[in-house]
Amino acid sequence: RRKLEAEGLFAAERKRDIPYLPDVIGVVTSPTGAVIRDILHRLADRFPVHVLVWPVLVQGDNAAAQVAAAVRGFGAIEAGGPVPRPDVVIVARGGGSLEDLWAFNEEEVVRAIADSPIPVISAVGHETDTTLADFAADRRAPTPTAAAEMAVPVRLDLLAQVMEDGQRIASAVSRRLADHRRNLDATARALPNPARMLQEQAQRLDDWTERLGHSLGGGLERRRARLANAAAGLTRPDKIIQMEAGRLASEVRALKTAGRAAVDRARGRLTQGSALLESYSYQRVLDRGFALVTDPAGAPVTSAKTLKTGDRLDLRLRDGTRL
Secondary structure: OHHHHHOOOOOHHHOOOOOOOOOEEEEEEOOOOHHHHHHHHHHHHHOOOEEEEEEOOOOOOOHHHHHHHHHHHHHHOOOOOOOOOOOEEEEEEOOOOOOOOHHHHOHHHHHHHHHOOOOEEEEEOOOOOOOHHHHHOOEEOOOHHHHHHHHOOOHHHHHHHHHHHHHHHHHHHHHHHHHHHHHHHHHHHHOOOHHHHHHHHHHHHHHHHHHHOOOOOHHHHHHHHHHHHHHHHOOOHHHHHHHHHHHHHHHHHHHHHHHHHHHHHHHHHHHHHHHHHHHOOHHHHHHOOOOEEEOOOOOEOOOHHHOOOOOOOEEEEOOEEEO
8 A cells, every 4th residue: 555655546636526516437347136126226316317327346366357357357448439438437345254355456556547548436345444446536425326426417406406596597687677666767867857847937038028118129039049949959757768768678688688599598498308318218229239037927037036037027128029
């Protein structure tokens, strides 16, 4: 351990984040037993994704070499090739004695995990068991089930987040509109009443006319003309209100456009997630060339160890069932 630690294989700054929503998950473990079943069931419950299982021995003389080769093999898969490249790799084994878990303390396993170009989650043994593979991995899970939970989020939580984001955007738009309405109302109240202003001016003109009478003659007419010209040059309050209303309408349209765009983006993320979920449905798996093997009672056959020579099997293919 001291040698590997001195090389920096266990350094915290080497740890990478686990992708939030991986498309493909690679699993290095025994193809039989409770570990692989627990991982597959947990992934199916939370957010079904494409799973690639690399079967290996998890204890014994050849276990370390097989585990190291599997980790390096996943890392060697090219993106965009016929075999999908995993976004994250889970290295898992059930509990056991120190001797049973020793393969995961071997240097070749530790180096393979540390050199992996793909983030690795280790789930070896129980919570109280610790191996050198745990120190080299990007994340350590106490159990295989916990590793599956680290790898994918809960689909219902994603849907709830999209709905919450949409409601928050709608609330923000409503508050902004209400603020603008209040500002417009306050501006309108602060402006003088146009009718009252005209009435006061008319009354003042009548007073002047009565006081001056006919003594001023043509001077009164000139003053009336100047007053009319001055009134024409004033900016009418109703035009100010109209301009403010136009600016408010423009801002409201901009807010609505931004709100619709945000909701469309959230709806797009939900549609993409739904399409991804549909691509891993039961029928889509059969469409990719897989088959469902069942016994005469219709129960799935998951292990060759349960079969005997002469047993009748039903094969469910994409386009039908064959005996």
